[in-house]
Amino acid sequence: MLMSLLVAGLVAVGAVAIIDLLLTVAVIRRLREHSDLLRQTMNSGFSASVVAPVGTEIGAFTATTTTGATIGDGDVASGTVVAFLSAGCEPCRTRLPQFVAYAKNADLRAVAVMMDGDRDDPRFQEMLSALESVGEVIVEEFGKPVWQAFRVQGTPAFVATGNGRIVSTDLPGAPDPVLA
DSSP states (O other), X not given: OHHHHHHHHHHHHHHHHHHHHHHHHHHHHHHHHHHHHHHHHHHTTOOOOSSXXXXXXXXXXXXXXXXXXXXXXXXXXXXXXEEEEOTTOHHHHHHHHHHHHHHXXXXXXXXXXXXXXXXXXXXXXXXXXXXXXXXXXXXXXXXXXXXXXXXXXXXXXXXXXXXXXXXXXXXXXXXXXXXX
């Protein structure tokens, strides 16, 4: 009787070990497939950038700043750094001081495009105030003309312009952005 219980227990442990081995092999196979798919995606020119690539021509747009001035694509064609930010975006708030410091010290025109949001939100007001201290600010819904002109897909995004084209897609010396 004892011997048959030991044999049954040994068979059960062996069966569990075999099932575990089969599941492990299946997971490894799936991870290899996943790695191959990622490698193919990365080799196909996929980019995690949230703006158009360097060299892209700036699209046409006209917008009104918070002071009532009108800005168009011709006004930001050269020597301008444009920031695309949202008050509800934690990475945007983290990078805001970097942009403000850069805009104060750079020999470039600074324009900020804020995603329209709850204007009574203290975070919105703080960001707006900080941005207005260093340049012109456009408050516009995501996907509207200015966002489209630079092909912005997310925030934070920073663009430097030259000759009507994008010449840089980040703040010089700043760490890589975290996509929101």
